[in-house]
Amino acid sequence: MKICVLMKQVASEDSPLSISNNIIDKASLNLVTNEPDSYALEEALLIKEKTNGEVTICTLGPESSQQVIKDGLAKGADKAIHIICDNTETMSSLDIAKIITKKIQNENFDLIFSGLQSNDYGFAQLGIIISELLDYSNACLVMGTEINENKLKIKKELENGWFQWSELKLPASLSIQSGINQPRYATLKGIMSVKNKPVDKIDFSELGLSLNAGYTIDEISIPQKSKQTQMIEGEVDDIVSQLTDILKNKIKVS
């Protein structure tokens, strides 16, 4: 079983965000692996262990996204594809999908895994678009996988607490929901092994695609607060006494 895991580097949840001229200051961001993608990688590694398969990480992003590749290889992926590109934030999901597809189309992956959505731009699309471009079957919000011979059964999360088991023909592209597994940590041995694993690096411009997002980004802003919120700030003791007063006298907890 040949599995490709799409992984992206994003700003960590606690990165300071500052904007000037409708551009986010990238220098101040603390860059990490998109957390939802670690569930996709873990599911791929579990299947690799069961089927004697091979896991390739594929990321499109700047040089710094090597970190994503190193982390993934340390956890047990076998190799990686790094498509270098500095300005993914102005690209449409469709354009990003076209670039990645062009690069991986001859690899004949049986499975392509992606995370549910990227924590920065959150389009929740990439893996599903690629399923169409490569003519793969697809499913999103996958909460369970079972593979027997060439039969793939998946459990999908639906709305309002419903689920559904479905059968997909391979090859398939799945976007994985959080909570499907418990992502592993890298071991020391894993970390040591990284330098021996192959990374295929290519600049996206070499793929010779003509791209056009179909939209322009006019503005990036900090959302305005619409509700009257009472801000409680200050020293810990001060906060504690204000909260005590609110709980006892305003909300009247017992």
Added chain:
Amino acid sequence: MKILVYIESTNNKIHPVSLESLVAAQKISESNGAEVHAVIFNTNLIDALSNYKLDGLITPDNEELIYYHPLLYLEAFNQINLKYKPNLFIFGHTYETRDWVPRLSAKLDIPFISDCVDIKYSDKITVNRPIYQAKLAQKLSITSEQAIISFQAGSFSADDINRGVCNSNSESFDLSSVVDTINMGERFQESSGGVDLSSAEFIVSVGRGIGKEENIPIAENLADKINAQIGSSRPVVDAGWLDHSRQIGSSGQVVSPKLYFALGISGAIQHLVGMKGSKQIIAISKDKNAPIFEIADYAVVGDLLEIIPKLTDNL
């Protein structure tokens, strides 16, 4: 301009976010005269739309479209596109939309701008969408001839729908070319069990900001002190720190207690939809830009690990 709104059905009812999408389309139509068409695949529900102002309602002859199937829907939309060529397709940003509309974007080779919260028209269409976990917002203008957008639940109010005349046109789709690589199984619900939080008076809710499983008692001690139930965000359940029946949000329970005390929860939309009906919300987060503060009555900027144990002692 021509706009096409997809009306999704779930459990034989119209999905509320589809009606909200229709409001968005009607709003654009009021400013630029766009034709608004809708598509509904569940023919049992056609009557429910008959009083809405629509230039056309497309309904299928094909029975197999009543139940969701990504590849059949894709082919039907491909044929709708050939015949109607809408400039804008509008969907609710539902689980189903996530499952197949990105494919439609690829098939028609047009952009899909997902999870929008507002739309305006002044010589071109502009949309707003949250980015960076709703800590920032971006405004985009559509420049392509055709595009797809989807709206987050709650972006518009279905009460604002314009009523009027609607003609339905039945279409028969040739779906014989669809190679069936996806066999959709039965839908089921997992036995619920666990706690029912819907009638809780006070809830202390734990988010990822609690840091680690060993810190959960910090929340439990506070909850004991004020007779509250424990709730949580999804990552806390995913990590196995609390049982699934504690999860609040779009894939958990919907609650409306007198007090919702959010500890280290950032306020993603999927969490907010489960608790925004709470009477009073106190939220504590280290991050003064956390979106949860947008809906909180009291916003505490600080470290919960320092503040909450002291607060519990003080009560």
